[in-house]
Amino acid sequence: MTHSVQAQSTATPYRVTLTDSSGHHWYADEPADQGGQDTAPNPIQILLSALGACTTITLEMYAKHKGIVLTHVQVDLALNPNGKPEAGQNNIERKIVLTGEFTEDQHKRLLKVAESCPVHKLLTSNISIQTELSIG
Secondary structure (H helix, E strand, C coil): CCCCEEEEECCCCCCEEEEECCCCEEEECCCHHHCCCCCCCCHHHHHHHHHHHHHHHHHHHHHHHHCCEEEEEEEEEEECCCCCCECCECCEEEEEEEEEECCHHHHHHHHHHHCCCHHHHHHCCCCCCCCCCCCC
16 A cells, blocks of 8 residues: 655745645644744654554554454653653654553553554664655
């Protein structure tokens, strides 16, 4: 499955319109102290949101498939919560709170499942980005 998103600048400084091939629209912006209008999450918050959403969905799908009663998932995420990264090594802290009826073994399995969500796998893989610049 190919995933694609288009980002376009707007008349508002640092506000970006994001669109996917399915026609969904959402926005990114910077906080006011960075020159933005603070009308939407910043790009790092969107990245963390992708991990949180993927973790939640993956856990819900697994629980449903296995018949595990999982009534609520909360994922709290922070980038470099202890300050600046050391030597370029960033750290994402992810805390997952699960509510439901499950055994200790199921709880341990749910942790492993969380680590297998596609966004987690992507972020912990060796990523290469090819960039092409054109003038429009």
